[in-house]
Amino acid sequence: MGVSAKKRPTISDVAKLAKVSTATVSRALQTPDLVSQSTRDQVLDAVKRTNYRINSAAKMLRQNRAATLLVLLPDIANPFFSEILSGIEDIATERDHTILIGNTNGEEARTHDLLDLLQCGRADGALLLNGALALPPDEVEALALISISAEIPVANISHVGIDNVGALQEITNHLISLGHRNIVHICGPAGNILSSQRRTGYEQAMLDSGLGEYNRTISGGFTVQDGKAAVGELLKSGDLPTALVCANDDAAIGAILELKQNGLSVPQDVSVSGFDDVPIASLFSPAITTIRQRRKEIGQQAARLLFEELSASAMKPQKLMVDHELVLRDSTCAPRKDA
Amino acid sequence: MGVSAKKRPTISDVAKLAKVSTATVSRALQTPDLVSQSTRDQVLDAVKRTNYRINSAAKMLRQNRAATLLVLLPDIANPFFSEILSGIEDIATERDHTILIGNTNGEEARTHDLLDLLQCGRADGALLLNGALALPPDEVEALALISISAEIPVANISHVGIDNVGALQEITNHLISLGHRNIVHICGPAGNILSSQRRTGYEQAMLDSGLGEYNRTISGGFTVQDGKAAVGELLKSGDLPTALVCANDDAAIGAILELKQNGLSVPQDVSVSGFDDVPIASLFSPAITTIRQRRKEIGQQAARLLFEELSASAMKPQKLMVDHELVLRDSTCAPRKDA
DNA sequence: CTGAAAGCGCTTACAG
């Protein structure tokens, strides 16, 4: 309840009660090995009796570290990000660090403001899930940063993610192997690095299979609405492919909903694939063929890497590739014979 | 990258450059009105030239506040919680506060450890989404706490959530009005306050409509798996109702999947209702009749309430009720005539 | 409107 009258006990209160110096209290608590058994017991007893808690601001100031990781994401409420966050949390907790989160809403200004938390010492390093940086390269130099999923193409930033190009090649090849030739890619948001990587994967697969004449990408996005709109365009154009390779699961869901709405069935009339394997992908009907990203592991690896960088005096940026997996479900099948 | 050789500029560096005292620098930055225009300009210029950032640990120590809110939740990756979190974030950002998150995994020990962050001054108040406290009442006294969604029945804790009893009455009454009589409630996890409130709502509705003889609750939970298992039991028992009222959407999804798997159709053979209106509820087929909780608003209200408590010297705990809404979709319809 | 100085609560060389 608001302002409490009672003042919190400090390390001197404990010291007085234990009849030792504050230095000894500090040691007994932080580096118990440096203190005799009996002293330690005395101190611990005094701590208990006073109900003492360390003042972490004082500790931070003195030690010049926050024991905190900053996580920037465009949208906390998106399960794709929140599962990565959960992996980060695992590792942070393991190492007694706390997590500060910042929702950027994809806004550069907000990203900039949030990175200030690093510069003012409130966090020791940051994990960037938003694929954007908004900081001049010379300021980045001194910060411990890791990009996750969407790689930030700036020197000196480590990265953890999957092979998006390869993954989209795999899923496109799968469709080709089923017999599809007229395969359209509904791509992600413009300017997003994941969009272009996935698009590249699609195009490479098409070209490698001699399907260059069918190579066609239409603009889409990462939301259900984007998928619907893209299919809407496609239907208007009258040139419907037998398969749609979408940039992510949400777009695939939108695509399927729009197809159904127009009396088409998935996968019989059109096969549709997603990307990410978010929870809904397996529950949707039809269950969606997709690429599974091990999000929790991605988060864990990224956090570990950040800790490495924080403890190393200097390290060159690393790029970590986490395995992905093609998951075949019900939204894809062989094309109709007459197609 | 890791340890930087260059030391960060401090307030004295700025003071020296601006040829004023550190006190003046502090005022120019924190309370500009107390400083003359020309002095302010000088200071701001020096700040820019030194690239000065305040050291927040020092500020925290001096001011004895962290400008940080702690959010405890059982599972970050669950969209139900992450959308509330997003609402909290809105308000916190508005008031220049940061958010520390803690995943409790529903473990009491973890909850306890995380609440230590309040006691050591790393956060000024906490929002509890996990319905558990794990702290002796006398220690709670001095803390600013708000429970969200799952009310914590302890004195001196404010709460923000919806009327779970009323909501489940509404949804049960809807089913009754469609003509259902044999309606079974698949309840939430045992020991959870939301479970018992929703169960109460169901029971009240049944009794109020003179359907006491059909009043039947079976144990379930909040996961897809729980819903499946509950329906599995029901099928084994051979006594299938015409409608199932589930404790949340995930359980409803599980229930529907299990019914379908056994050749039954929803809603024709059995109507099924959910609770929460998580994103998947509208996308699932059939789209799920449910209770919409305005999660973002719940988060916002809770954060506002916490700020109020932090600024008030003393306040008695408040209980805030946010409106919910019955959303009718495709998973419920009138029972078969022969039922 | 501005400055000198105290002090927030720790930790850590340094000395013994």
Place this chain on the structure above:
DNA sequence: CTGAAAGCGCTTACAG
């Protein structure tokens, strides 16, 4: 193994 003392970088009465 322990203590005295300096100092981390701010803010804020107090005085002018």
